[in-house]
Amino acid sequence: MIRCGVVTFPGSNCDDDMLHVVSEVMGQEAVRLWHKETSLHDVDCVLLPGGFSYGDYLRAGAIAQMSPVMNSVKGFAAQGGYVLGICNGFQILCESGLLPGALLRNASQKFICKNVDLEVVTSNSALTSNLNQGDVVMIPIAHAEGRFHADAETLARLQANDQIIFRYSDNPNGSLDSIAGICNEGRNVYGMMPHPERAAEELLGNTDGKALFVSFLQSVKEATQSAV
Amino acid sequence: MSVSTAAVTLEIAQSLGLTAEEFDRIHEIMGRAPNFTELSIFSVMWSEHCSYKNSITLLKTLPRKGDHLLVEAGEENAGLVDIGDGLACAFKIESHNHPSAIEPYQGAATGVGGIHRDIFTMGARPIAALNSLRFGNPKTAHMRRLIEGVVAGIGDYGNCFGVPTVGGEVYFDDCYNQNILVNAMSVGIVKVGDTVSASADGPGNPVFIVGSATGKDGIHGATFASAELTEDSADDLPAVQVGDPFQEKLLLEASLEAIQTGAIVGMQDMGAAGITCSTSEMSAKSGTGMLINLDEVPTRQANMEPFEILLSESQERMLIVCEKGREADLLAVFDKWDLECCLIGEVTDTGFIEFTSKGETVAKVPADDLVLGGGAPIYKRTSKRPAYMDQIEAFDPAAIDVPSNLAATARDLLNVPTIASKKWITTQYDSMVRTNTLGTNAPSDAAISRIKGTDRAIVSTADCNSSYVFADPYKGAMIAVSEAARNIVCSGGTPSAVTNCLNFGNPYNEEVYYQFENAIKGMGAACEALGTPVTGGNVSFYNQSEIDGETVPVFPTPTIGMVGLLNDLDKKMTLDFKNEGDVIYLLGEVTDNIDSSIYLRKLRGVAYSPAPYFEMDKELKLQADVLSLIDQGLLQSAHDVSEGGLFVSLFESCKPNDLGVQLDISSSVRDDAFWFGEGQSRVVVSVSADQVAAFEAAVSVPVLRLGEVQGSDFIVNGASWGSISDMDTQYETALPNAIGR
Numbered sequence: 021m022i023r024c025g026v027v028t029f030p031g032s033n034c035d036d037d038m039l040h041v042v043s044e045v046m047g048q049e050a051v052r053l054w055h056k057e058t059s060l061h062d063v064d065c066v067l068l069p070g071g072f073s074y075g076d077y078l079r080a081g082a083i084a085q086m087s088p089v090m091n092s093v094k095g096f097a098a099q100g101g102y103v104l105g106i107c108n109g110f111q112i113l114c115e116s117g118l119l120p121g122a123l124l125r126n127a128s129q130k131f132i133c134k135n136v137d138l139e140v141v142t143s144n145s146a147l148t149s150n151l152n153q154g155d156v157v158m159i160p161i162a163h164a165e166g167r168f169h170a171d172a173e174t175l176a177r178l179q180a181n182d183q184i185i186f187r188y189s190d191n192p193n194g195s196l197d198s199i200a201g202i203c204n205e206g207r208n209v210y211g212m213m214p215h216p217e218r219a220a221e222e223l224l225g226n227t228d229g230k231a232l233f234v235s236f237l238q239s240v241k242e243a244t245q246s247a248v
Numbered sequence: 249m250s251v252s253t254a255a256v257t258l259e260i261a262q263s264l265g266l267t268a269e270e271f272d273r274i275h276e277i278m279g280r281a282p283n284f285t286e287l288s289i290f291s292v293m294w295s296e297h298c299s300y301k302n303s304i305t306l307l308k309t310l311p312r313k314g315d316h317l318l319v320e321a322g323e324e325n326a327g328l329v330d331i332g333d334g335l336a337c338a339f340k341i342e343s344h345n346h347p348s349a350i351e352p353y354q355g356a357a358t359g360v361g362g363i364h365r366d367i368f369t370m371g372a373r374p375i376a377a378l379n380s381l382r383f384g385n386p387k388t389a390h391m392r393r394l395i396e397g398v399v400a401g402i403g404d405y406g407n408c409f410g411v412p413t414v415g416g417e418v419y420f421d422d423c424y425n426q427n428i429l430v431n432a433m434s435v436g437i438v439k440v441g442d443t444v445s446a447s448a449d450g451p452g453n454p455v456f457i458v459g460s461a462t463g464k465d466g467i468h469g470a471t472f473a474s475a476e477l478t479e480d481s482a483d484d485l486p487a488v489q490v491g492d493p494f495q496e497k498l499l500l501e502a503s504l505e506a507i508q509t510g511a512i513v514g515m516q517d518m519g520a521a522g523i524t525c526s527t528s529e530m531s532a533k534s535g536t537g538m539l540i541n542l543d544e545v546p547t548r549q550a551n552m553e554p555f556e557i558l559l560s561e562s563q564e565r566m567l568i569v570c571e572k573g574r575e576a577d578l579l580a581v582f583d584k585w586d587l588e589c590c591l592i593g594e595v596t597d598t599g600f601i602e603f604t605s606k607g608e609t610v611a612k613v614p615a616d617d618l619v620l621g622g623g624a625p626i627y628k629r630t631s632k633r634p635a636y637m638d639q640i641e642a643f644d645p646a647a648i649d650v651p652s653n654l655a656a657t658a659r660d661l662l663n664v665p666t667i668a669s670k671k672w673i674t675t676q677y678d679s680m681v682r683t684n685t686l687g688t689n690a691p692s693d694a695a696i697s698r699i700k701g702t703d704r705a706i707v708s709t710a711d712c713n714s715s716y717v718f719a720d721p722y723k724g725a726m727i728a729v730s731e732a733a734r735n736i737v738c739s740g741g742t743p744s745a746v747t748n749c750l751n752f753g754n755p756y757n758e759e760v761y762y763q764f765e766n767a768i769k770g771m772g773a774a775c776e777a778l779g780t781p782v783t784g785g786n787v788s789f790y791n792q793s794e795i796d797g798e799t800v801p802v803f804p805t806p807t808i809g810m811v812g813l814l815n816d817l818d819k820k821m822t823l824d825f826k827n828e829g830d831v832i833y834l835l836g837e838v839t840d841n842i843d844s845s846i847y848l849r850k851l852r853g854v855a856y857s858p859a860p861y862f863e864m865d866k867e868l869k870l871q872a873d874v875l876s877l878i879d880q881g882l883l884q885s886a887h888d889v890s891e892g893g894l895f896v897s898l899f900e901s902c903k904p905n906d907l908g909v910q911l912d913i914s915s916s917v918r919d920d921a922f923w924f925g926e927g928q929s930r931v932v933v934s935v936s937a938d939q940v941a942a943f944e945a946a947v948s949v950p951v952l953r954l955g956e957v958q959g960s961d962f963i964v965n966g967a968s969w970g971s972i973s974d975m976d977t978q979y980e981t982a983l984p985n986a987i988g989r
Contacts, residue, residue, distance in 0.1 A: 030494075030497075030498055030585070030586065031408070031494050031497055031498070033408075033409070033410025033497065033681055033682075034410075034681060036682065037681070037682060037683045040683065040700065041683075044700075070681075071410060072407070072408040072410075072493070072494060072497070074494065075408060075492070075493065075494025075495075076408070076494075077494070130400070130676055131400075131403050131404070131407055131676050131677075131678070132675055132676070133407075133674075133675055133676070133677060133678045133679055133680065134675050135688070135689070160680055160688070162407070162678045162680060162681065164404075164407075215680070217683065218680045218681075218683050218688075221683070223686065223698060223817065224683060224685075224686065224688060224689065225686070225688060225689030225690050226688070226689050
């Protein structure tokens with residue numbers, strides 16, 4: 021079984037949802053990680069959930085990235101460990117420098133919660149290895165600060181290195197290049213604004229998100245086994 | 249210790265909202281003249297908002313008993329129903345009308361925060377939020393500001409707090425032009441036995457204040473809520489509180505974790521009247537008292553007067569009575585969550601709540617005399633049949649000609665803001681967090697929230713068509729309860745219990761009191777018939793506006809919050825048409841009735857007409873049939889007929905999957921009544937072709953075959969009224985267009 025660590029920051033509110041998907045839907049071991057701790061409890065991957073860490077005060081993710089646990093997450097990522105940030109988790113990863121770019125207030129200046137279509141830009145990623153380039157998945161968004169932005173040089177690098185994982189089919193928030201999800205150059209740190217954990221169960225009427233978890237956990241498993 | 253005194257006069261008492269009679273009564277209770285702080289305590293505790301002095305006599309006539317109720321109305325902060333599997337559901341609805349009318353963003357936000365606190369102070373985790381909103385004309389600049397503020401306030405608070413906003417209703421009517429209504433409902437789940445009471449047992453037990461520091465916001469908010477809104481009300485801005493959903497999220501997690509330690513004796517959130525209300529109500533409930541040192545209360549600013557600390561309605565605070573000797577357990581939890589947890593006093597056996605500051609007693613008041621059920625005043629007001637009832641009775645439908653172009657009328661209805669899509673509003677709410685919302689990809693008439701780890705779901709709704717209540721308070725309130733139950737039934741749930749939010753005008757106005765009295769009677773009768781007892785809620789009087797020097801009450805609006813139970817997730821029912829070829833039926837009686845319909849009121853401009861057709865026994869039979877048909881697996885979809893009548897109901901079932909209908913109609917009633925009338929107790933269902941015989945054999949209420957799900961147009965007797973996608977575009981853009989967004 022894969023040990024998946026889910027970090028709870030003060031104000032995280034999708035941590036329970038992530039734990040539920042990992043354990044009940046994917047059948048893996050879910051471990052709660054607390055923001056004040058530095059130990060990652062030997063997890064095989066780290067998941068940063070959505071929510072409003074520190075109430076989005078200052079900027080979304082700006083305070084959480086200074087938590088003790090994030091030092092350990094940075095070390096874990098530096099050694100090639102798989103890290104996935106969803107929504108506020110993505111914002112924290114950008115604030116911490118683990119991912120390039122920033123997430124700004126939506127172009128509409130309003131919170132938006134709805135299903136959106138995402139185009140799979142590349143299957144060369146831990147999140148989309150079981151999908152094909154050009155596939156479209158429907159995953160809900162729920163954010164006020166989800167407009168991806170980066171300078172021209174960074175964007176060019178993201179494009180050149182195949183680091184853009186998802187683009188919105190109908191850009192809901194004004195994101196640069198319609199970017200919904202990216203990875204780092206090492207292809208082990210992932211961030212996306214949409215919430216696949218909200219689209220992973222028949223009962224909820226949408227299982228498109230489950231494919232992402234299947235891919236991601238498979239990648240984690242392969243990496244863990246090759247390390248052993 | 250002597251109590252510091254300064255002369256208080258009747259004039260001061262009256263400026264705090266007390267009457268001369270109440271001022272005398274306070275002297276009797278105290279056996280001396282109260283000081284200003286004590287007078288302030290009485291003024292907030294005896295305000296309408298806290299004491300229910302003009303409503304409690306009638307509220308007690310509502311059915312309040314049921315085998316499934318774990319807590320009776322008024323006993324705790326919210327109602328509690330047994331839902332099986334060792335779980336209980338806590339739920340309540342509350343108004344935040346006056347703050348929202350003045351400062352829409354914070355007013356609505358703190359309304360949401362307050363109602364969630366009522367739920368988690370009992371130990372339950374909120375799993376769903378609903379709201380009922382009433383706005384005035386959306387085309388005015390003033391109303392746009394209110395709509396945008398209220399929606400953003402509800403969204404920002406709930407989204408950050410992490411509880412999905414799953415349902416509710418939004419109405420637009422000119423009667424709410426100055427005095428909008430914002431009613432917020434919270435639904436939570438708790439293990440039976442893990443609940444915490446709002447009590448203060450055990451003299452000697454320490455008393456803690458936890459959460460936010462106390463500031464000057466919201467002082468005399470309860471008194472403010474109990475007064476009429478005037479053009480000067482904006483000057484009362486300090487009476488509106490400011491919300492911090494992040495703090496509330498921490499308070500939620502810390503409170504639930506603290507309960508698990510077993511160290512908590514009692515807990516109550518601080519809403520209206522802050523420390524005053526929580527200390528007096530908890531003490532009165534346990535027959536104890538409290539000695540509180542106000543110098544120990546963390547404050548946001550220096551030099552706060554004792555009365556300011558006592559009356560502050562700063563949000564995100566709780567009062568906790570801890571078991572003596574277990575203080576460390578409590579402190580450890582709040583320290584973990586980085587929240588203030590300060591010892592401010594102890595439980596006593598004196599029966600008095602006593603407050604000290606700088607070594608002096610600043611107030612000492614008998615707890616029981618302050619509270620509802622104790623010494624708080626109770627009034628029975630007089631009522632008078634409103635004069636406008638003559639106009640209602642004079643309505644003659646024969647004077648309204650039947651429109652020749654039904655298709656055009658239908659399209660006009662989709663433009664009415666009350667009918668049109670509310671997506672512009674609801675997409676600003678996180679409706680999916682906690683991944684329990686089953687309606688995201690397949691909507692139902694009520695919200696369905698699964699309970700993880702079980703096969704069950706809570707079904708919840710908030711409903712009230714206030715124009716029906718205006719037309720006939722008794723029947724209108726019955727319809728509100730019945731529609732709530734019908735929405736739950738159409739979702740596959742069994743109605744369980746009710747919480748109500750009673751929004752009315754000035755109770756001292758005899759015509760308003762007539763509306764109130766009769767609405768309560770109607771509500772009681774319907775709740776009795778449906779087996780859904782009332783577990784609590786709140787009363788909001790003084791909802792009215794000054795228009796050209798005349799005081800005009802809002803429509804009487806007794807919003808019904810109802811929860812039901814879906815015991816088998818496989819029996820969930822949705823409202824969308826699913827397959828071409830499915831047969832569409834109307835269950836229930838077709839009546840020749842256009843009374844109080846949106847069609848009549850908004851398209852034909854008739855303000856006064858009776859409440860629509862409604863018979864309680866027919867409603868009961870309809871609901872029994874629908875539940876039984878769902879149970880037998882004979883329905884593909886079910887959607888009740890409400891605002892906009894049969895046409896709107898059919899369109900709403902077509903819309904989700906962009907499926908059209910082919911209908912063959914030979915109406916026995918006037919065409920506008922058939923398509924747009926709002927006669928009650930009707931449900932549109934679809935049935936798969938191979939189950940038609942079984943369905944028709946199983947139905948006992950009147951049933952009319954309307955046609956089939958087919959194609960992508962709305963076709964009536966061979967003529968197209970338009971494509972579903974065109975209608976959808978109109979339906980989706982009407983509200984943004986109306987508010988210019």
